[in-house]
Amino acid sequence: MKKMKKLVVVMLVLSLIVAMVGCSSAPSGDSQGGAGGDQEKYVIRAGIGLNDQHPQFKGLEVFKEYVERESNGRIEVQLFHSSQLGDDIQMMEALQLGSQEVTCPSSAPITSIDKRFMIFDLPFLFPTEEVASDFVDGPLGQELLDGLEEHGLVGLAYWENGYRHLTNNVREVQTPADMNGLKIRTMENQVHLDFFRALGANPTPMPFGELFTAMQQGVVDGQENPVPTIYLQNYPEVQKYTTLTGHVYSPFVLLMSKIFWDGLPADLQEVVEDGALVARDEQRRISREYTEELTEGLREAGMTVTELTPEQQRAFQEATSSTVEKFRNEIGAEYVEEVLAEIERLSNR
Ligand code: TK8
Secondary structure (H helix, E strand, O other): OHHHHHHHHHHHHHHHHHHHHHHHHOOOOOOEOOOOOOOOEEEEEEEOOOOOOOHHHHHHHHHHHHHHHHOOOOEEEEEEOOOOOOOHHHHHHHHHHOOOOEEOOEOHHHHHOOHHHHHHHOOOOOOOHHHHHHHHHOHHHHHHHHHOHHHOEEEEEEEOOOEEEEEEOOOOOOOHHHHOOOEEEEOOOHHHHHHHHHOOOEEEEOOHHHHHHHHHOOOOOEEEEOHHHHHHOOHHHOOOEEEEEEEEEOOEEEEEEHHHHHOOOHHHHHHHHHHHHHHHHHHHHHHHHHHHHHHHHHHHOOOEEEEOOHHHHHHHHHHOHHHHHHHHHHHOHHHHHHHHHHHHHHHOO
16 A cells, blocks of 8 residues: 555656656757657757858758648747857757757868868868769768767758858958968868968957957958858958858758757658758759859959969969878878768769
């Protein structure tokens, strides 16, 4: 009898805990409505650093529409832009803790979790956007995504950021010598720092959300990002010169919290996976379209846009070859060889 009582008490306490967890997690977006059944609802909060004009946000809108429709409303996707939920590193940490569900950083800050991602920061690696997307969608790209699981992240897909170009407010840059002494904001990434030091510039790593103000106030002279970002984040208001250096192609990586993922039923995991790929294809299409249109847009907005001849570009490549050498060893020479061979193979198809 005593045992029975104890059991009842334990059961009561347990059900109370279940109820409390259910309530407290409701606004934070975890599964709602108690245990079990088809009717459980899930909320995905997806946050990014860029604004709502950027192709990345358009991609998230496609993801939201797909996932909400194909889950018959069992998943709700809420979108946050302009670092409303924090910067890339903070949002990745929130995913690892399970307090946010989705984010889409550039690959560069992911190197703090797995340094193999540094391959994407090696200068002048991918000859075309097509080779880059074939590479990331192929086995080596997948292997990198799979490696994130042990760090509490599920890599859903690679989206496109595009080739990165230099802007600054001091002078037109055509040669490595023109970089001398320029204060350049970089992403928080060792390879980028080394690259700009090799060019004689003065690199300053900084979260993306602080960049506009830093340029406006002259804390930095310049930065580097793809054309859609330069245009849509209104950099022509605070920057005079763009040089189409195309020095790095660093993709976006669509990430989900592993804690959240593990709590999703298999059929909804499939919806999320498919949605990530459907959105990826549309996001890449929009990104390439914007890149073409907005290069002219930068001129119309008053910037001097400088294209480099192949020889001029080679001068940048040669001036920074020490960066490739240095990080070849840091990342792992054998792994870098494998990556280079795969890129070579894809380029010659
Ligand atoms: C946005 C960043 C951005 C990246 C950067 O959060 O930091 O310059 O290119 O797009 O991920």
